[in-house]
Amino acid sequence: MQTRLKNRKEQIVEVAMDLLQTHGFENFSYLDIANQLSITKASIHHHFAKKEDLGVALCRAIHDWHRQEFGKILTSNKSAPEKLDIYINGMLRFACGKNKICPLSSLQVDVASLPEAMRIELKALDEHELEFIAQVLAQGKQESDFNFVGEANHQAILVVIALKGALQYSRVHGDYIFEQTMAQINQLLVNK
């Protein structure tokens, strides 16, 4: 646990992220966070006066994480299949351990109840991610590692949606769903 090296504010965001991925934003309380950190609700309010503020902080944390990881992957000299693998097995599966889903999927489903500020962040984060995958797929097609039909940004939508959906299904039905979806995606990207 590197938790002890982080300041309180970062610890709160870390615990909140976990709760977002397991229970959803409208479905965890300041008390849940307080209990895990052995402090009181009032202390959380000191750092994030309103829950909406915490929600925006969660979005910013995802944003920073995307910027860092996507940048690192895109500027590397790896092949497109390798880049996709880092995204899937290094990012998605690392962030979404047992019984967790992608935090963006979690926010999407609660979108009707979310404050406006969070909805705007969510949309931008999704678009950012889709654009990243589209770039990787385009590289793969250009270098003949991938051989899918149609535009890279159309294919990117299918790939991202399938990966996120597979995480949702896996929580209910077991990990084999993710494995099989991955295999299908590989097959359709290589197309032979």
Add this chain to the structure above:
Amino acid sequence: MQTRLKNRKEQIVEVAMDLLQTHGFENFSYLDIANQLSITKASIHHHFAKKEDLGVALCRAIHDWHRQEFGKILTSNKSAPEKLDIYINGMLRFACGKNKICPLSSLQVDVASLPEAMRIELKALDEHELEFIAQVLAQGKQESDFNFVGEANHQAILVVIALKGALQYSRVHGDYIFEQTMAQINQLLVNK
């Protein structure tokens, strides 16, 4: 509105289903339903003593709907592409109008907070749906309307996950996501 022809219990389930698809099970209250039907919370409790009972009723309603529609489609003499089209445009898009997602997707995301009885129902409903799509895909392959690689039940997972995920994304990003995902799925099923 055929609402007036239904009894109160059915009306409650109908309103609850809409709220499930827009806000999620843990995110609507008996008061929300009561207001829409112009009755009181206590009246809802008369029909469904606990919210868990209402949740199970929602699962049963989805089950009945599946049984009826899947049976009608499977026993028809239509081609596999036609059957898939009825499922997508007749069922999914009918049930999931503007700003609604599939009720099963909604339950999946809240699964950590759901009562055990609902979790069991949810899993069975998902499996039922996957098996139905697998049957349609298998028919399509046998009749050479579809030409995907691999097992029908593996491909079914990808198709269902992509459709449900596209509905989630469409609510945040607009209907074009669903259109493009549909087009990609068609292409990968026909595979040429």
Add this chain to the structure above:
DNA sequence: GTCTATAGCTAGATAGAC
């Protein structure tokens, strides 16, 4: 920065009259 205490609200749920 963390605490106790509490306000104000809404949730699910129950009792009992009509």
Add this chain to the structure above:
DNA sequence: GTCTATCTAGCTATAGAC
């Protein structure tokens, strides 16, 4: 079958002491 009234518990949020 629907109502009013009420209970308990949980939530977000604030005030003020340390």
